[in-house]
Amino acid sequence: MDYNQDVLPANVLHWNYRGFTEFPLSRLSGEESEVTDIYLKENLISRVPKEICRLENLESLYLSGNDITELPKEISKLRCLKCLDVSGNRLRKLPDEVGEMRSLKFLILDENELTELPLRLSELRALRYLSVCDNQIQWLPQKPVYNYHHCEFRFWRNLRLKTIPYSLWYHMFRDQQTRSLNIGCLNVQTDLPAANKKIRLKIAQGSREREIDINTPIQHDKIMGRNKIFPPSLYELARRKIYQILSDIAKRHTDHNEISSWRDYNYNNVRNLEQNFEEFNIDSNYDINGNNTVTPLNKISNSGKVRSYYVPSDILNEHFRFLPQFMKVELSNGPVSRCENALCKIPVFDFVFYEFCFGKIVLIDNMTDVILSAAFCSKTCADTWRIGKEVIPWSLIEDH
Template sequence: MDYSDKQIQPTVVLHWNYRGFTEFPLHLLKGEESEITDIYLKENLISRLPSDIGRLEHLESLYLSGNDISALPREISKLRSLKCLDVSGNRLTSIPDEIGEVRGLKFLILDENELTELPLRVGELRALRYLSVCDNNLQWLPQRPVYNQHHCEFRFWRNNLKAIPFSLWYHMFRDQQTRSFAVGKPQANSTNQHVCRLTINNENGSQKIDIQCPPQHQNILNNTYSPPNLYEICRRRLYQIISETAKKLSTDTPSIYSDYYNRNVSNIQNNFLNFNLNTKNIPSEDKNGNYEFKVIPSIFKNGVKTKEQRIYAPSDIVDKYYSFLPNFMKKELRVGPISSCENAACKKPVFDFVLYEFCLGEIILIDRTETVILSAVFCSKTCSEMWKRGRTNIIPWTLVQNN
């Protein structure tokens, strides 16, 4: 069937629930992949998705709950028409970062898997309206797991969480009623070495609670504060430039920002040209083991944006206009940091050097109010002290090693 006419849309729905499939039946479509819009494959025996799943170019809904899938292929990003993905009740231990490229995704259901963390690039899904990751092994959450915190329902009940980020509570759960807030279940073993031990005083005396830190935070700073190293400072500043550029290029009138964009990116590229980045620990990009510095393509012509793309994420900016950076830096910048400074006057991205503070917050349930522990991340001691002013519910803590 010819779909070259934009007014003609494929509308084939496949109901393949409870069929005993042991593999994704892409081969059964026999050249009709472009006609499929919805596939129901619930309660089968599928253990993997094919790497050529992108052939389903018009697929809008994919239901795979109750299978035996342990990983999603990176090629899931090629399902650009996908609006609903249900992979609940599988054995997923991670979600690929490429999920952030499925920009039309509205419903993402990840319940009853074995996830220990969420990919940060889920935050690029501006169309997302429902994200559920209940009954997993999450031990921490990013400060902004979804892009639109006011119009996306986010569920994460019954995980290994003992604290939630202050920003997440402040923007999504503060003064809002929810039916359930069971965030904890028996703690799974963790290989992470960094643990914050909180001391909470109540009517029954003092209680010690251990909070697992995200593995991205390798330098936890407490009373013995030291400034971040030069690499951390560079990452923070570079990611700020990339994020600001993405926001500016996402406007309907980007031409007024062309000077800003060209000045910052060109300066960074010129600085990198003076470095010898040929080391054994960094993958090379050409046959001689050296990095190839490419000319950044211009996205403006006579002050007008040449691309039709209207919404940009930091990963788009890195992929398209920062090819001169080393691979390890591009990977970090595409994904972004798990945190940003909680000081409203700062909000710097925080990659590795982190200062924690903890406090108590309240969640309003239907029949009661429940107290929860909130974690706050800061880029410096100054920002931490400014945030703590006037707060009476700060929890003292110490950093311990996890044996």
């Protein structure tokens, strides 16, 4: 490879501070597969091209200090990528397909404009460091990382973040010390306006009572209140059941390293579902140009390595092709949370009952109180969880 001595060694591209206004993929002259590391810090790049997937052996990509507003979903095809640094840009959203980058160990997203995180981040079992400090995060997934104890998760200084999920606090912060002096968010005293559907908490502080508005995930469209209780839709119940089946099959694939389908597990209700969809004559495996969009599931991944685990989206794309595309997208991304009742754990998509309480996070030199949110599949589960806890009264505020 000849880069006019820009690169030493040849498989590592040191292109920091070069004034690039475009991602310099064209400079590789058809030798993209040789590159393992690219340094493009502090340039003027505003777009990452879809063709980045040609860098099939890329292991590290450093793009901090540019002007990038979004990443193409094709970046998920970089199956060898271990480190991705896009801090100091203007990212507003991450593609859901980021969950397919299963070699990723370090994901640095500090100083961007992100308001939420993809639910599929929890599919990244190799992830060891995830940082989303100094963004505009309004809520956190119940499980942002797969393993709380082997991945350092940092979300400091997201001023719009007022609460964290109870299970996230329970597994990451309960009786453990953080590596921070100041979280810089979760501050009851800071009252920025909520952007999505709001929940208003009434917090008693000594002789005073104050109100604070909480952002909720936009996916939680149907929120039950204390005086507003209604049953979940049949669609919600169907998604819960199908996702549980997907999770079950994915676990069996992982534990036994076998390639099988739901048909092997006597899921007669799913067989009936398939037959019903066949009557609608929906062929959701092809795009508008007639191209097959389904990649067959096999033991060998795109990087040539044997799959170490399977997730629900793998099973969905291989064995549930009969489902309409909008449902496959929702099931691939997974539920926003699971019921916080330890004896339930049912997936929760758009129908939810909330409860709130206080928890403590131990910093390096002090301790701080934070508001914890708990999501439930039903009022019954919520009432069970409330026993022995000092819950915070709340009321639902209509969309604005």
